[in-house]
Amino acid sequence: MKTRLLTSLGIVFVLAIAFILKAYVSSYFFDALILLVACFATYEASKLFSKMGKYNDTILATIFPAFLMLVMLLGIAFDAEIGLIYTLVMCVGLIVLFFAVSFLLTIIRKGHTAIEMKARNLDKKSKLKFAVTKALNTSVVFIYPAFLLSFMTLINHMDELSSTFEIFADGTITNGSAISLIVLLLMFLIPILTDTFAYLFGGLIGGKKLAPKISPNKTISGAIGGFLSCILFVTAIYFILYSIPSVTSLLTDAGLAVWKVIIITAIGSIICQLGDLFESYLKRSAGVKDSGALFPGHGGMLDRFDSYVFTAPYLFIAFSILFAVL
Numbered sequence: 001m002k003t004r005l006l007t008s009l010g011i012v013f014v015l016a017i018a019f020i021l022k023a024y025v026s027s028y029f030f031d032a033l034i035l036l037v038a039c040f041a042t043y044e045a046s047k048l049f050s051k052m053g054k055y056n057d058t059i060l061a062t063i064f065p066a067f068l069m070l071v072m073l074l075g076i077a078f079d080a081e082i083g084l085i086y087t088l089v090m091c092v093g094l095i096v097l098f099f100a101v102s103f104l105l106t107i108i109r110k111g112h113t114a115i116e117m118k119a120r121n122l123d124k125k126s127k128l129k130f131a132v133t134k135a136l137n138t139s140v141v142f143i144y145p146a147f148l149l150s151f152m153t154l155i156n157h158m159d160e161l162s163s164t165f166e167i168f169a170d171g172t173i174t175n176g177s178a179i180s181l182i183v184l185l186l187m188f189l190i191p192i193l194t195d196t197f198a199y200l201f202g203g204l205i206g207g208k209k210l211a212p213k214i215s216p217n218k219t220i221s222g223a224i225g226g227f228l229s230c231i232l233f234v235t236a237i238y239f240i241l242y243s244i245p246s247v248t249s250l251l252t253d254a255g256l257a258v259w260k261v262i263i264i265t266a267i268g269s270i271i272c273q274l275g276d277l278f279e280s281y282l283k284r285s286a287g288v289k290d291s292g293a294l295f296p297g298h299g300g301m302l303d304r305f306d307s308y309v310f311t312a313p314y315l316f317i318a319f320s321i322l323f324a325v326l
Contacts (some may be wrong), residue, residue, distance in 0.1 A: 001104060007296050012192075015033075016194075022156070027180070027252050031069065037067065038150065040292075040300070040302075042145055044060040044301055045061070045141050045144065045302055046138075047291075048283065049121075049141055049253055050300075051241075052286045054137040055133070056137040056141055057102045057106075057134065065146045067094060068094060071087070071091055071094050075088075075091075076161065082200075091147060091150065096148065098123060099135045100135075102135040103131050103132060103135040106131035107131050107208035117130055117316070143214040144309065145306075148309045148310065151312040152308065155183050157262050158179055158180040158183055158316070158319070182251075182256075184249075187312060189230075190269055191272040193229060193234065194229075194273060196226070196305070197225050197226040198227075198273070202217070202218065205219070205221035207221045211277055226269065228271045230265060231262060231265050231269065234261065235265075239258070255322065256322075260322060267318070268318075274310060278310075279291070279303070
């Protein structure tokens with residue numbers, strides 16, 4: 001328990017530093033943190049898939065987030081000229097390109113491929129099928145978690161996406177960087193609050209299991225407690241921020257009424273719990289307790305950020321729609 005608590009405080013400290021650097025220096029510091037998370041999480045996901053029998057290229061999977069972030073940042077930089085849709089299309093194109101690279105490497109590296117196939121008792125004549133299957137499995141890891149986590153980068157630069165904020169009369173936003181800070185803050189608060197209070201309520205109340213075959217430790221009382229506590233605390237934080245004059249005008253101009261934030265938070269809390277359950281399903285299928293051992297008492301990077309894999313794209317889409325319909 002003590003180890004888990006100390007690790008949690010360390011993670012929160014790193015996040016706090018990243019937020020301060022983003023607010024006062026540059027958003028690229030947060031990009032560096034996101035890239036670190038994505039690379040470790042994708043590496044661990046690749047290993048999980050391998051243990052599930054879904055052989056894939058771990059090296060390509062691990063470096064893929066770096067290329068993906070480069071495409072994302074280029075798309076953000078030229079957003080006014082090409083628009084967000086084209087950036088996402090380029091990301092999909094990158095996945096297709098890396099699929100081809102994975103396929104070709106498997107075909108070219110005859111010795112390595114032969115060893116892999118022998119370890120899996122596969123016929124040498126099925127080399128082409130093996131290459132296609134391996135490339136497809138690797139592409140799945142490109143999507144989960146790499147591509148889905150990359151939406152954190154879009155949120156980090158949300159204020160720079162002119163297509164997102166074209167609804168403002170003069171085409172700009174005053175203190176626009178605060179928009180990305182607020183959405184980014186919410187993105188981290190929802191999983192942290194939901195997970196923390198689900199853990200506390202589950203331990204205190206116990207009761208019927210939420211999904212015993214997938215995650216034996218999760219309870220219905222914990223899921224409900226985490227859900228309600230997340231909404232309560234986010235609402236309280238909203239009113240605290242609303243009491244700050246400069247933030248009040250920003251929230252009002254952006255149309256972030258409290259009821260909208262509550263709805264977005266409620267759905268987000270459910271989605272982050274589903275993300276947690278999905279990763280638990282992968283670990284169950286792989287026959288392991290944790291995705292890694294990077295964080296003492298917590299497991300691996302994917303264990304800590306599994307809730308963000310689906311929450312990040314959801315929040316980006318939700319807030320983009322919210323701003324677009326003002």
